[in-house]
Amino acid sequence: MIARTPDSPPLRIAVLGSGSGSNCQSLIDAIADGTLNAEIVGIFSDVEDARILERARRHDIPGRYLSGAPFKTKIEGEAETRYLEALAACGAEVIALAGFMRIVKHGLLSRFSNRIVNIHPSLLPAFPGVHSWEQALRYGTKLAGCTVHLVDEGTDTGPIIIQRAVPVLDDDTPETLHARIQVEEHIAYPEALRLIADGRITIRDHRVLLPTAPATPPHPAALDHKGL
Numbered sequence: 001m002i003a004r005t006p007d008s009p010p011l012r013i014a015v016l017g018s019g020s021g022s023n024c025q026s027l028i029d030a031i032a033d034g035t036l037n038a039e040i041v042g043i044f045s046d047v048e049d050a051r052i053l054e055r056a057r058r059h060d061i062p063g064r065y066l067s068g069a070p071f072k073t074k075i076e077g078e079a080e081t082r083y084l085e086a087l088a089a090c091g092a093e094v095i096a097l098a099g100f101m102r103i104v105k106h107g108l109l110s111r112f113s114n115r116i117v118n119i120h121p122s123l124l125p126a127f128p129g130v131h132s133w134e135q136a137l138r139y140g141t142k143l144a145g146c147t148v149h150l151v152d153e154g155t156d157t158g159p160i161i162i163q164r165a166v167p168v169l170d171d172d173t174p175e176t177l178h179a180r181i182q183v184e185e186h187i188a189y190p191e192a193l194r195l196i197a198d199g200r201i202t203i204r205d206h207r208v209l210l211p212t213a214p215a216t217p218p219h220p221a222a223l224d225h226k227g228l
């Protein structure tokens with residue numbers, strides 16, 4: 001993770017997305033309202049008419065379609081070179097995946113080691129992969145939610161930065177559950193990027209350590225029994 005403090009210049013984030021880009025929007029909004037010390041230096045999509053590129057245009061952020069060919073589900077080989085070049089050209093320090101429907105491989109992971117984050121619509125390690133909210137409904141979990149994590153070589157296996165939970169209701173459909181999860185995503189993603197931008201994240205082994213609140217004093221009853 002890059003060394004930073006709350007007084008560092010704005011963190012240079014590139015966003016990669018394939019779809020609507022509502023999570024990208026949550027980052028744009030947090031930057032605009034001054035709660036995230038960052039700048040979005042590029043928005044790249046592997047889908048030519050993705051709505052996320054419209055958001056780039058609307059907010060005057062450099063945005064570009066970057067083909068993932070010849071692959072369908074990953075960024076490797078010549079596609080990886082295209083992405084690496086675009087990311088270098090915009091001076092990205094951190095990559096935020098926001099609904100990017102491809103797996104990033106070694107070239108990007110090594111160039112941006114511990115500097116690629118992803119938002120996933122489940123409480124990992126439950127339900128990695130696609131349509132996690134449908135998986136949660138089918139399984140019958142009582143809680144669902146979202147996870148922001150660092151990206152490693154596995155699928156949705158990287159160190160977890162933040163999670164937020166929502167209840168699963170008896171009459172939920174995939175759509176209503178996903179909508180409830182997305183409300184939390186739009187809080188979690190700027191919050192996780194804020195921790196990175198302010199240099200408040202430490203990675204130890206597979207764990208992301210966050211700044212702690214002052215320790216809660218022990219309950220008096222626990223002290224009474226001390227030594228018994």
Ligand code: GRF
Pocket residue numbers: 017019020021022023024098099100119120121146182185
């Ligand atoms: C989100 O649910 C995110 O968790 C998943 O893909 C979806 C993207 O939504 N990775 P959006 O494009 O940000 O609206």
